Amino acid sequence: MSVAVIIVAAGRGTRAGGDEPKQWRDLLGRPVLSHTVAAFAGVGRILVVLHPDDMARGVALFGGGVTLVAGGASRAESVRNALEALDGSGISKVLIHDGARPLISAEVIDRVLAALDAGPAAAPALPVSDALWRGVDGEVAGTQSREGLWRAQTPQGFRFGDILAAHRAHGGDAADDVEVARAAGLPVQIVAGSDDNLKITYPEDFTRAAAVLRSRKERAMDVRLGNGYDVHAFCEGDHVILCGVKVPHSKGLLGHSDADVGMHALTDAIYGALAEGDIGRHFPPSDPQWKGAASWIFLDHAVKLAASKGYRISNADVTLICERPKIGPHALAMAAELARIMGLPPDRISVKATTSERLGFTGREEGIAAIATATLIGD
Numbered sequence: 001m002s003v004a005v006i007i008v009a010a011g012r013g014t015r016a017g018g019d020e021p022k023q024w025r026d027l028l029g030r031p032v033l034s035h036t037v038a039a040f041a042g043v044g045r046i047l048v049v050l051h052p053d054d055m056a057r058g059v060a061l062f063g064g065g066v067t068l069v070a071g072g073a074s075r076a077e078s079v080r081n082a083l084e085a086l087d088g089s090g091i092s093k094v095l096i097h098d099g100a101r102p103l104i105s106a107e108v109i110d111r112v113l114a115a116l117d118a119g120p121a122a123a124p125a126l127p128v129s130d131a132l133w134r135g136v137d138g139e140v141a142g143t144q145s146r147e148g149l150w151r152a153q154t155p156q157g158f159r160f161g162d163i164l165a166a167h168r169a170h171g172g173d174a175a176d177d178v179e180v181a182r183a184a185g186l187p188v189q190i191v192a193g194s195d196d197n198l199k200i201t202y203p204e205d206f207t208r209a210a211a212v213l214r215s216r217k218e219r220a221m222d223v224r225l226g227n228g229y230d231v232h233a234f235c236e237g238d239h240v241i242l243c244g245v246k247v248p249h250s251k252g253l254l255g256h257s258d259a260d261v262g263m264h265a266l267t268d269a270i271y272g273a274l275a276e277g278d279i280g281r282h283f284p285p286s287d288p289q290w291k292g293a294a295s296w297i298f299l300d301h302a303v304k305l306a307a308s309k310g311y312r313i314s315n316a317d318v319t320l321i322c323e324r325p326k327i328g329p330h331a332l333a334m335a336a337e338l339a340r341i342m343g344l345p346p347d348r349i350s351v352k353a354t355t356s357e358r359l360g361f362t363g364r365e366e367g368i369a370a371i372a373t374a375t376l377i378g379d
Contacts, residue, residue, distance in 0.1 A: 003044030003113065004091040005155070006082040009033050009099025010051045010071025022200050023099040024057070028213050030307075032200060035102035035213070037066060038310025038378075043095070043109060047085060049078045063304030064282070074173040076180065083164045094163060095155035096177045100200040103212050104155065111191040112157040120162045121181045124193035125150035152176060153193040162186055222378030224311065226273025228265040233367040240368070242320060242327070243334035243351055244296060244341065249325040253368065256285040260295035262318050262351065265372035266338065267295070269316065270302040273376045274309060296341050303342050311376040313342060317350040321362050321369040327353030 009023040023033040033048070040046055046066040050058045058068045069085050071078035079096055086094065093116050097104065108124050115122030128151060132144035156177045158166075163177065166184035174180045178188050196212050198205060237252020243262040253259035268278045276282070279298050283290045306313060316338065320327050327334075334351040342349070356362045362369055 002091050003093045003095065004086050004089075004160070005040045005044055005046045006079060006086075006094060006096045007033070007036055007040070007046065007048045007099050008071070008075060008078055008082075008096065009036075010049050010054075010078045011075070011100075012051065021051075021054075024054070025206070027102060027206060028210055031061065032102050032209075033099050034061060034307065035310070036097070036099050036104070037062065037308055039102065039104045039106075040095075040097070040109070041309040043113075044093075045086075045089075045091070047082045048099070049082050061304070062308040063301050065305040065308035075176075076167065076170065076173045079177060079180075080167045083160075083167055086160065087164060091160045093157060094160045095157045096163075097155035098199055101154055101197055102200070103194075103196045103198060103209060105194055105196065108153075108192070108194050108197060109155060112155055115189045115191050116157050116159060119187055119189050120159045121157065121178070121186045121188040122191055123156040123176075123178050123188055124153040124197065125190050126153070126193045126195065127151075150190060151193070152178065153197050153199075156181075156188075158186075222311075223314075224273040224376040224378075226269040226271065226374050226376070228268030228270075228272060228278075228372045228374075229370070230261045230264040230268065231361075231367055231369045232259045232261045232264075233361075234365065240325065241295070242330070242368075243318060244337035245330050245334045247325050247327075247330055256291055257283075257293045257298070258295050261368050261370045262320050262334065262372070263295040263299050263338070265370040266316055266318050266374065267298045267302045269372040269374040270299075270306055270313065270376070273374055274302075274306055274311070276302075276305060299338075299341050306376055311378050313344060313348075314375040314377050315348040315350070316342070316344075316372065316374045318352070318370060318372045320351070320353040321356055321371070322353065322367075323355050323358070323363060323365050327351075 012021055024031050047069050048066050049069045049071045052070045069082045072081055112122050128146040128149040132146050133140045134142040166180050170180045232253040232255050234251040235254040240247050240249050240253045241258050241260045331351045335349045336346050339346040339349045
């Protein structure tokens with residue numbers, strides 16, 4: 001069954017402190033929302049619901065890695081907007097999650113999805129274990145039985161058609177999507193949540209969330225390697241573009257874009273590490289809008305896609321294979337340009353060259369080849 005994930009992050013809540021909404025505040029070097037999105041990498045299509053004022057910020061953070069949807073005046077309206085955007089797409093299961101819950105685990109996600117095989121709705125929760133009081137004017141006015149009470153969490157999962165119909169019929173706002181589902185008569189199965197799956201609400205929650213993330217990083221670091229290879233033939237011209245640098249030459253390079261063979265290899269190395277195919281998957285050569293395009297567009301997309309999935313690029317190594325032009329005089333400038341595009345220190349990018357000792361098509365000066373390797377580390 002095909003799955004979509006709706007991450008709701010259009011709120012303007014201020015209880016968490018700071019001078020911007022909590023989903024955009026820093027958590028271990030990245031916005032809270034970036035951690036949340038990364039937690040759902042590989043689960044299914046991801047839609048992020050943002051306040052209209054934050055759409056440009058969302059594009060800058062996620063690039064084309066997620067679908068952005070403008071939120072409404074209420075949480076329920078924001079969710080409805082995302083559900084309507086999915087209508088007709090063939091989605092059969094949908095998870096709806098709070099953008100301010102960056103610590104959701106794969107285990108909880110799997111439990112919710114598995115429960116949807118047996119019923120129309122499921123949600124994680126934890127039983128209430130503390131004593132409950134009723135308070136009046138700051139004093140205890142009575143007690144409340146905790147029997148049968150649960151602390152609700154997200155992601156709340158639904159069969160897509162059922163929750164879309166429930167939201168269309170509901171009309172008003174709701175505390176969460178379980179409330180909407182129950183108003184439509186849908187039974188909601190409770191699955192085990194997690195103490196770590198906290199919703200950042202108050203300033204002290206940032207400290208706890210950072211501690212959990214650090215602990216996870218210590219237990220397991222996700223390191224990925226990718227490699228890329230590309231070739232472009234020479235054609236008429238007076239220069240070539242290599243790793244973003246214009247290099248004078250007696251010939252040009254033939255390609256649908258600007259034929260930057262080095263940048264293409266590096267971009268494919270990043271896509272490869274992410275198991276995201278190659279440039280052709282994301283920027284099909286059959287699409288005329290990419291004819292003559294600058295290759296930094298492709299590299300920038302790959303870098304942002306990595307970030308949206310929770311990875312940072314540790315280092316990259318590019319080798320250009322050709323007899324001419326000579327790469328040595330330009331290698332540092334090429335490394336600096338790649339570093340600028342990728343937002344990395346120059347000492348994490350290597351550009352070097354070799355010849356093929358006059359053998360093969362590069363030896364006959366029929367074209368240039370490039371190989372690249374990229375290392376990605378999960379944050």
